[in-house]
Amino acid sequence: MRGFPRAVLTVLAVALALWLVLGFWPLSGAGQLAFSLCILLAGGTALWRQWRYFQRHRASMEQLTENSLPPEDYQGAVVLVCGDTASLFPVEAAHRETRQGWYLRAENAEQLPLLAQHLANARPALVPQVSVLLALMPEQHLSDESLAQSLRGWRRSIAQCRVWLNGLPPVWSVVWVSPPNSEYQEEGGWFTVTPDLPGTRVRQSSHVPLPLDDWQREAGNTASRFCHVLWLDSVQALTERHIIRPFSTRQGDLPALKFCASGISLTPVMAAADNLWQQQIAQITTLSPTGSSVPAMPSLPDVLLPYMPRRQGISRRMQDMRLVGGICFLFLALAMLASFLNNQRLVRSVGDHLVVYHRLSGTPSEPKRQAQQRLRADSRLLDDWLRRGEPLRYGLGLYQGMRLIPPVEAAINSWTPPPPPRPVIKKVMQGPQTIRLDSMSLFDTGKWALKPGSTRLLVNSLVGIKAKPGWLIVVAGHTDSTGDDQSNQALSLKRAESVRDWMRDTGDVPESCFAVQGYGESRPVATNDTAAGRALNRRVEISLVPQANACQAPDNPPAPSQDDGASIHDMEK
Incomplete structure (x- = not known):
């Protein structure tokens, strides 16, 4: 679980902060106490929030078994599938494997970031291979409002995945819709939009991707292909209205999402009665979708996997190590700054004692004797640090006490206080008691x-x-x-x-x-x-x-x- 290393990092940060305050920074006793209490309070709050988060999502995390994850040395694409996933996976199955990719199912918007978290902790080396697929089946939605609400939840969960996947992963979308009437149905393959080729391309298993216009003009069933083009225009309009435009606009704390690829598959899917897609088609044509009454499993978009951008990311474990390194570097930088300030205070204190000592002429001798006593105390302290080693708060390669010893010793030896005057002893003649x-x-x-x-x-x-x-x-x-x-x-x-x-x-x-x-x-x-x-x-x-x-x-x-x-x-x- 990621909560454990995060808790360890929190404890490490608290320990280093306390060491910095109590062992390095030149603070008074009250200041050290106040800062220590603030650090302990902040660390305790962070640990408590991590524990609450773990307890709140523990049940959802237990559903993600080790068997549903790809092996650690998996070389293909790892796809987190969100959206309308019920028809894409077998019943009660959490993943689906193809020749080119490993598809992991997120049943709801709350489970998607947990799935990303679980994958990042269990398979940190596979994080650069992860992408997110937003699956959309308009025939399973009854209205624009229900679809828009569902997509807002998925957009928020996709944004939350950036915490676990080293930033926003590649996001792509695929729409599955039923084709026109059976009399116009044919093996049309996939219709894709990728960054390497302009426009919409038709990808068939045994053919080179063709532009949509060229495909439409090919010899064959021209009426069927005209219906396909009409269908594609309607799907693209729906996608533009509900996915492309809302997702590409920043909203509050949600970043703008740009899809790296998109695809459309015309294949029979399970359809609800009077669904959103039927409503939209009925407004612009007399055709009706050919829905399926028998549960069918549409094909997965392997044709788009080669076009997923290759990320040069690092694993979650490496990111934690970088965070540890950052915490240690920050501690070392602040400790060196504190050591520099401590040495400056030491040089300034001994320098002030030397200035006062040399300013005094020795007449009267008592003020200069007191100044010499202060220098002797400084000399004893510096000699003790020379023999035993200076305290760590003055060390880290910044210790300045060595260069203070010669001038202090020279000043002490430059003046000898005069001997005290001999007391005049007066003998008092005292008589016996009465x-x-x-x-x-x-x-x-x-x-x-x-x-x-x-x-x-x-x-x-x-x-x-x-x-x-x-x-x-x-x-x-x-x-x-x-x-x-x-x-x-x-x-x-x-x-x-x-x-x-x-x-x-x-x-x-x-x-x-x-x-x-x-x-x-x-x-x-x-x-x-x-x-x-x-x-x-x-x-x-x-x-x-x-x-x-x-x-x-x-x-x-x-x-x-x-x-x-x-x-x-x-x-x-």
Whole structure:
């Protein structure tokens, strides 16, 4: 079946189109998705239509058996017979073979293109030998309208055969009519019109084709031949009205058909009562056709077969191969075009990076360093393609990356970025965290004199607090909320002074190194509603605060600030 190779061609075209879109054309992700969906939709629609066509005509195709076709090496003419075919073939026979031709019968207008399709697929080598014969028997039609309607259907089916037979095949027509009354009947043979000889010729089995006038003047039954000529004129008028003129005019999508030959056979045929031919003859003469009441099989027009034009066509299989070649050629052409565009984009991108890189002077260095990084990325990509081979979308003999490697490498090596400046490390003098002393461990309730056993606690707690120039030792006292504010403030100040005095006297630290503050109950660190909170609020805090003129001897210059880079631990060393 032709549907199968056509489906294969459709699948091939869809696959190549998807490969072209996804593998070659420079499209964004959204563009690739949109084009892929369109291709799949078009391919699915084509396959669905082919399947519907096959299902719709499957029953008609099954009637065309392999036995009705000529052999593959058949050398004679292959004729598709359409029109009035019932009397030309045996009952239920699909073909009829003669010495010069193989006649295949199309029972109706719908079957003719299917017969051409079946023949093209089963016997593709015989396609150049195919012609179409339009058989007409006016005595089997009852009116001009019925004949015209029948011929319109056959004309459309003949035009459809061009899809399967490499264009319109040679078309010829033959008319069979009953001769005049039996008293005028004779063996007249065939009356033909062929392109090699002018006018109508009489072809008899044992004679050279004669012009109609010469044949009429021959010695013999002159009256009989006069009736034959009258008959021929009527047949030609009917043929001109119903076949030659309508078929030679283009109508819509139907092309004009030019008959390559035509013939008339005067032989008894099966006739319907009050048929079209009888109506026409009755209008112009008193004669009447000699119809046959017994089914007879008229002879086939073998005399016209030598005049069929020889076509230089190709088989259906070769046409499919040409179509495959055309699809592949189109794919290759579009793929090369896409490869060319991809390479142009690559050259333009690397060229833009080179232009930007050479335009930058390197001062400041950061923009040029960034441009150099882009060139390094381009260089890595080109080197990778050099080792592994470029992607197919850049290949097909059009790859331009090789000539980009030297200028990129030269540009990268032409400039070295300056080393980054050494960072200035500033050592920040940091004091220890604030030291918090429990007042109840140092003083009795309501007192500011140090307990006798508090010296050891002070020594262990204040080991990191040392007097250094530029640092102020701040001693702050705090109480809970018990008592009035004035008393608590005074008590906290006295306790802070006691700790200061101990540190001053024990470490021989100048008075200028200390600052004493009493906050009373104004800065609690816990709630005063509980005993535990009040115990935390009763405290003495000692901390180091940077101050440029703190803890200076009279003959020493000002101490460095906290930003001179020396920590308290460095100063202790």
